[in-house]
Amino acid sequence: MSESSNHYQTLDVPPAASAAEIKRAYRNLAKQFHPDCNPDSDDHEKIADINVAYEVLSDPHQRRTYDRLLYYTHVDNPSPTPSPQATQERQRRTASAQTQYRRRQTGRTEDEHLERWVLQVYQPVNRLLHQILQPLREQIDDLAADPFDDELMDGFQTYLDECRATLQKAHGSFRSMPNPSTVAGVAAHLYYCINQVGDGLDELERFTSSYNEYYLHTGQELFRIARGLRREAQAAMNLHE
Secondary structure, eight states: OOTTOOHHHHHTOOTTOOHHHHHHHHHHHHHHHOTTTOTTOOOHHHHHHHHHHHHHHTSHHHHHHHHHHHHHHHHHOOSSSOOHHHHHHHHHHHHHHHHHHHHHHHHHHHHHHHHHHIIIIIHHHHHHHHHHHTTHHHHHHHHHTOTTOHHHHHHHHHHHHHHHHHHHHHHHHHTTSOOOGGGHHHHHHHHHHHHHHHHHHHHHHHHHHHOOHHHHHHHHHHHHHHHHHHHHHHHHHHTTO
């Protein structure tokens, strides 16, 4: 935009435009230059100028002050060049609007990243871990009736095999995208929970072939630690909701 342009020219409205006309003109320009509507638009200075113009002209008090400044600038200096004070004020407002715009864009990008991470990583991983951890106690209670019964042991082995497949899905979901920095703690709890579950399954697998209860107890303890890590992840996630 040229230095000679004023807020009315920026919004392409006459100086006598009504508040409704100014609002309508601003909305049309905002749509035209908004990145969501026009991905090729990267004229941040133009967007900032539009925002500044609307901020001034949409406020009755600011508009009256601006109109007086515009009038006296025109009377004292009929040339297109604005007064130094007017130029400095416009530059200040433009810089301020650009800073606010970038902050809003950054904040929106971070919010969108967090929302995608919750949907694509946290929620599926949390659900899959629950599917693994929740049935263990019931499975061991069933097996306790007779650990040497082949049918019971086969059922327990089937549960472990299903857990392996579910854990692989959890691994895939966890690695599908990087976590936002704001939920680094949540991601760390999930990561360690996944590792504890994997180690626990290894111990339980050893029990199925050796019948050594040491491995059974170690596997249960690792699952207990994993459940705690999953609860900590949930508590940390709740702080961001």
